[in-house]
Amino acid sequence: xxxxxxxxxxxxxxxxxxxxxxxxxxxxxxxxxxxxxxxxxxxxxxxxxxxxxxxxxxxxxxxxxxxxxxxxxxxxxxxxxxxxxxxxxxxxxxxxxxxxxxxxxxxxxxxxxxxxxxxxxxxxxxxxxxxxxxxxxxxxxxxxxxxxxxxxxxxxxxxxxxxxxxxxxxxxxxxxxxxxxxxxxxxxxxxxxxxxxxxxxxxxxxxx
Ligand SMILES: C[S@@+](CC[C@H](N)C(=O)[O-])C[C@H]1O[C@@H](n2cnc3c(N)ncnc32)[C@H](O)[C@@H]1O
Numbered sequence: 515x516x517x518x519x520x521x522x523x524x525x526x527x528x529x530x531x532x533x534x535x536x537x538x539x540x541x542x543x544x545x546x547x548x549x550x551x552x553x554x555x556x557x558x559x560x561x562x563x564x565x566x567x568x569x570x571x572x573x574x575x576x577x578x579x580x581x582x583x584x585x586x587x588x589x590x591x592x593x594x595x596x597x598x599x600x601x602x603x604x605x606x607x608x609x610x611x612x613x614x615x616x617x618x619x620x621x622x623x624x625x626x627x628x629x630x631x632x633x634x635x636x637x638x639x640x641x642x643x644x645x646x647x648x649x650x651x652x653x654x655x656x657x658x659x660x661x662x663x664x665x666x667x668x669x670x671x672x673x674x675x676x677x678x679x680x681x682x683x684x685x686x687x688x689x690x691x692x693x694x695x696x697x698x699x700x701x702x703x704x705x706x707x708x709x710x711x712x713x714x715x716x717x718x719x720x721x722x
Contacts, residue, residue, distance in 0.1 A: 536704050547578030549636060551704035554582055559700055560715045562672040566590045568630045570622060572659055573637030575600040593625055613658060619665055629668040635659040635675040644655060649680030656686050660693055671685060672717045679710040690716050
């Protein structure tokens, strides 16, 4: 077998193994999606979820991130929001709506009776098959989540989001840096190496 073919084969074997490893782990631990491990790793690194946090999970369905948050937040409050349905999770208040709908912000502020400690967003646009277009559409959601979080976060709040290393990556990065005093990038081990996704951890609004 030629060397390049062999390398390709062994790479795809590694990717499959990696995917299976987190898939199996999520089944054993009862998580609804492999995405749970990404939030677990992000929180191990930046330690932002506290037991009394007020947290909003944007693009929450099927619920992997909300499951992780609900295990830690025993005295705070959680809202999960998605345009798709989500099965109930203990301590999590799910609302089925679009982040772009006008009343969304007010509904959230009313529920928490004030501003929030944390906004996490794993929102992603439905895939079209065109990777470049998919990444642009998801990064637009990411920019929207940054704007949205400025209206609902406490000045010392934390914002975490998925982001794709696509054409408009720099634009979103600049927006995050304009909005928050601290901006960190992190690629969890549970995120596939070949995936262009990375994660942003931001804190402290620049208005402070
Ligand atoms: C990758 S999934 C999230 C997985 C989730 N974090 C988990 O751990 O199970 C992305 C989600 O973003 C949602 N989404 C996309 N556009 C949205 C919008 N405008 N408002 C709310 N949710 C949206 C999709 O419906 C989808 O369920």
